[in-house]
Amino acid sequence: MNDINTQDAGAGTPDAMIDASCRVPLLALFGGAALWLVVGLTLALVASLNFHMPEKFGNCAWLTYGRVQPAANDAILYGFAIPAALGVMLWIFARLGRTELVLPLVPVVAANIWNLGVAVGLVAILIGDSTSFTWLEFPRGSSVLLFAAFLLIAISAVATFGARRRRELHPSHWFLLAALFWFPWIYSTANLFLTAHHPVRGVTQAVIGWWFGDNLVFVWLALAGIGTAFYFLPKLAGRQLQSHYSALFAFFTLMLFGTWCGIPQGAPVPAWLPALSSVGSSLTIVPLIAIAIIFVKTICDSTVCCKGGPLCYIKFGTVAFILSGLMLIASACPQISRVTEFTWFGPAQIQLQLLGFFAMTMFGAVYYILPRTTGFEFPFPKLARVQNWFSLAGLALFILPLAVGGVEQGMKLQNPQIPFADISNSSLMFLRVSTTGQLLLLLGGLIFALNVFGLTFKWKMALLKSLIAAIKSPLEIAEVKS
């Protein structure tokens, strides 16, 4: 059994040196992530406004819903979620291995390539150059940049992992290493089969698209997010992870079953595909239960009060993951999917996974890591707690109406007597409530960006001061000598 507290301290490089080695790469990754989060949430708000005043956006091609909506999702997933996860991953590998970050300059370069790729991709979607595959809208050029940047960061992460001083592995290691391996495989497969010069024919495109979407949004985010949570939950709650073996079980079953979700029940494909997917999805309940048990056992006796700090974020993130997993399983069940398919229920699940689970876990991790790596407190620590409340309220106002509205929409779609225009008009009310939620989430995102950039500014100012001091001090000595 690994003891988290002894694992994290003890022999090897002291914490301060490890943190210092991660400083520049993490600031590069988290800075980009914070920026894209604000961009993504703003785009999502614009997309949502299309339902409030469709006439306003009619003359502007790049503000039309069909372009802004995928751009928003991609900005949040590729711009914010993945770089933030990679930054957290580098730091956890360095801390768990009791070693300094290996090749610290590589992630800095990679972060810039990554941000360039995201920028190119977003502009491409907005000018109508999207590939139209969900989560793969970025055109080829941008995908190549993202892939290269990911590999560069993975090199640094694996090198840090290889240089670890403590040989035995922590459960977080399994999840995060698997995530490092996962992304290049699924991303290259999807791009080679779908956006290359000779894509596969017919509905095979759709099947591979669904496979990729599930493996990215459900499995990859789960590996990276739960890996992070399994590091932070015991550490912040002052307890051990309960237990090593349950975590191993959750890890295996998540990879074995989670990878088979994602193919909708009514899809126009050979029937074995949705049937197999339905079986895989229902078995995904196993890792969900395992993760829930680990979560409850690890934090239940903890006396640590989170007060809106990192622990609060990560606790909420884990609960949101279990809820979004349950929604995913429900929508793969043929009886339920008859109602929820093609409704707002699907986007509600995706957004809960992305913003409820993953973003919250990352906020918690970043709020814990950044002050330690830079040696400064956040400029607005109180706002960080405010952000927690904004995010909670925003998520509730954003996701609940979508899910409820989706079910209502689905039930009405089942009745052919109800005209379609009535159905789309009655879901407008739910969309309007969810826009308020999006506004709160955007405020939360702005606070996060403010804190991250404020901290970066503080650090740069301190750097500048010491630089000036360094320039000044030899002069004084020289003056004394002369």
Next chain:
Amino acid sequence: MKTGFHVFLAALIALGASWCGFVLAPVLQLGTEKQAAVLNSSDIYPIQRPGDATLGLQVYRASGCAACHTTQVQQDGVSCEIALTSLGKNQPQEFKKFIASLLELPLLNSRSNSVTAQLQDWSGAVPQIIVTNLDADAANDLLQHINAAGCKAEVHVVATGTDTARSWGTRRSVAEDFLWDDPVQLGDIRIGPDLADVGARLGNADWQLLHLYAPQSVVKGSVMPPFRFLFEVHKEKIAGVPSPDALHLPKELAPPAGFEVVPTDDAKNLVAYLLSLRADVPLYDAPFTALQAPTNAPSNKK
């Protein structure tokens, strides 16, 4: 889980299995898919879309139409209905009584025991659908009785489900429908109606253009944003004589006098694509009885 290699191996096996199942197997099974034969016909399906519709598919992609529209019709199952094609020497009133007596038979009570509403005040015109929602056995049985009475009737197979009841299509969408499309855009949410069969349902190009320019003017309560950026407003080339392409707009939307709204090539191509969307031929994996001669070639009237 002692070393990184163990983790790598576990991930390799898990992801590899799913890759074989959901990437490799569909590529092997569907990657070499060919055109299918149309039922009761020598035609093959689908036929490559015409050039402007193929370009229109790219406008559909670029505008992100699939963010709000699906192109996949769902279906619960099939049922049979009986269409009377000839009364023989019988009188309509007698026939009605005869059918009513037939429906009392215990065998037929399995699914349906009522005639269609149209039959109530029917005056003997054929063909006429007389009973719907039967299973295959009951339909054949009823057909035998009707034939024995000297009438002629036929059994039609129809797709059932809410989508077909909304007349979004005559049958469910199948893999063949998307054979020539690149990219395939099935869509996953119905903020707007399904478009799998929109060319058959709303086949008027002028209506489609007007709907793209000002959706609310033709569909009351529509939530679709207007796609004005696919149109141009410019001066009439010859004053007072609008160009043949110009939209016939209602007064409140019309441009100032001397100006006209004309669709760009993108708009025309998009409409050509929408009109080419018609999944209306019976196939082996989605059978139904085609009532008119199937219009296999995508219509391209503009």
